[in-house]
Amino acid sequence: MRMNIHPVLVHFPVALLTLYSVLEILPLAQWWPKGNWDFMRSFLLYLGTLTLYPVLLSGFVAEDLGSHNGALPYHKVAALITVVIFTLASLISLWRKGHDKGVAVQKVFAVLGLIALVIVGTLGGAVAYGYYNDPFTSMLTSFFGLQ
Numbered sequence: 851m852r853m854n855i856h857p858v859l860v861h862f863p864v865a866l867l868t869l870y871s872v873l874e875i876l877p878l879a880q881w882w883p884k885g886n887w888d889f890m891r892s893f894l895l896y897l898g899t900l901t902l903y904p905v906l907l908s909g910f911v912a913e914d915l916g917s918h919n920g921a922l923p924y925h926k927v928a929a930l931i932t933v934v935i936f937t938l939a940s941l942i943s944l945w946r947k948g949h950d951k952g953v954a955v956q957k958v959f960a961v962l963g964l965i966a967l968v969i970v971g972t973l974g975g976a977v978a979y980g981y982y983n984d985p986f987t988s989m990l991t992s993f994f995g996l997q
């Protein structure tokens with residue numbers, strides 16, 4: 851029997867990668883120099899990125915299991931873009947280990963990733979609960995011409 855576990859799994863990358871992006875974007879080391887920020891960021895980024903892949907697979911299973919509204923193709927594309935952004939962010943972070951080069955690039959990827967997460971999550975909500983569930987979902991689905 852195939853079950854829809856996509857709504858359960860999505861919370862892991864959304865939580866881990868949202869926190870990662872905020873920690874990457876804010877200049878926390880200047881505010882609290884004693885914090886172990888590199889370790890925390892790496893932990894959140896690598897674990898969050900790894901959890902994206904089961905979410906992606908469960909999304910295709912969820913797609914197969916039922917009929918969905920017009921937000922699904924947009925949600926799917928946003929999901930693939932999100933996976934590419936955070937996979938690249940992880941590779942850049944691995945490459946940067948031990949030196950300070952590439953800080954700006956890493957921050958740009960964190961900003962793009964955060965935007966992508968907001969879009970993919972909102973569109974996922976639009977697939978599951980409709981276009982008028984909250985004002986932001988309504989705005990985004992109208993932006994994509996879905997209503």
Ligand code: HEM
Binds near residue numbers: 854857
């Ligand atoms: C980055 C990867 C992804 C993230 C973060 C994500 C996120 C979400 C979220 C937050 C929801 C709303 C869940 C709920 O509360 O019910 C959702 C629903 C959904 N997603 Fe995704 N998704 C991703 C990838 C995909 C992919 C690749 C597909 C395949 C087409 C997909 C198909 C669906 C479907 C069909 C639903 C509706 C599920 C339902 O009605 O129970 N997702 N997604």
